[in-house]
Amino acid sequence: MKARGLLSAMASCRCPRCRTGKVFYGHPYSFRRQRSNQVCAHCGLYFEVEPGYFYISMYISYGFAVFEALIAAFILYSLTHSESPWLYGFVLISIIILMAPINYRYSRIALLYMTPKIKYDPRYHIDD
Numbered sequence: 678m679k680a681r682g683l684l685s686a687m688a689s690c691r692c693p694r695c696r697t698g699k700v701f702y703g704h705p706y707s708f709r710r711q712r713s714n715q716v717c718a719h720c721g722l723y724f725e726v727e728p729g730y731f732y733i734s735m736y737i738s739y740g741f742a743v744f745e746a747l748i749a750a751f752i753l754y755s756l757t758h759s760e761s762p763w764l765y766g767f768v769l770i771s772i773i774i775l776m777a778p779i780n781y782r783y784s785r786i787a788l789l790y791m792t793p794k795i796k797y798d799p800r801y802h803i804d805d
């Protein structure tokens with residue numbers, strides 16, 4: 678039984694304690710099924726550690742969005758050398774909207790993995 682690595686578990690949105698159970702179900706770009714599970718189906722970890730716990734992930738998501746917009750702005754400027762605010766506004770707002778579901782997921786995952794109360798426990802890990 679080989680344990681899933683930290684980055685692999687984070688990239689595949691797995692539970693931080695067992696690295697086996699999925700934190701989300703459904704596709705990130707599906708409007709109907711973009712939901713996170715309340716409890717890990719594998720180890721029983723309750724993901725929302727305390728009421729309002731995931732509000733902090735909004736700030737992480739904001740940081741992701743700013744970082745992506747800056748990268749996109751640098752790439753856009755290096756490709757076009759344009760100074761039109763309309764071009765930057767349209768492209769950057771489009772990128773922020775398109776990346777919002779991904780930022781939603783990975784900001785929650787980053788928060789879960791940074792929480793000191795939740796540690797990886799190899800006893801819960803089972804390869805699937």
Ligand SMILES: [Zn+2]
Nearest residue numbers: 692695717720
């Ligand atoms: Zn778990």
